Amino acid sequence: MLTVPPIHPSQKDNKNMNTIEFIQSTLFELYRSFVTEVEPLTDEEMFYRPTTEANSILFLLWHFPRSGDSAFHAVSTEEDALSVWKRERWYQQFGMQESDSGTGFGPSQVAEFRPNKNLLINYVESVRLSINDGLSSMTESDLDKPLHSNNPRLTVGRHIQSNIIGHGFFHLGEIRFLKGLQGHPFPR
Secondary structure, three states, X not given: OOOOOOOOHHHOOOOOXXXXXXXXXXXHHHHHHHHHHHOOOOHHHHHOOOOOOOOOHHHHHHHHXXXXXXXXXXXXXXXXXXXXXXXXXXXXXXXXXXXXXXXXXXXXXXXXXXXXXXHHHHHHHHHHHHHHHHHHOOOHHHHOOEEEOOEEEEEHHHHXXXXXXXXXXXXXXXXHHHHHHOOOOOOO
């Protein structure tokens, strides 16, 4: 099983972080938390859905990095940046379509989604590393670039903040809630 180290490398030197390093550190903690939350769970606990309309932990563990992978590589400064999902053909390993992200999946699609947990954790780690590397090639001024000329307030940095970081913490909370419903205490 893949285990993510306890701290991001930028925190080892006790130096001041710039904005890119802050984002990297935040995402490192977010991805580490996803993996830490699911490592002790059984398959039954990963598949648990309190209602037929609810997402499973397993589904959330896939959907967040899948959507973050797409969101980041859509704004990456790297030429022809493909998502990890496409570049490494993870969709084939999951038996899915290249366009699948989980957004708009119905209850039956969520129920049928049952990949191996270790495969999923390896995908999570691959996405984390790719985003971290992509951020390393960005400058702080890249974060201020507008995504669309008709909406200059929507910048690369705001896109990362809301579509990756905010989205990720939302789904991490869902995972913790689903664990709580199954009797797992919240880690303190």
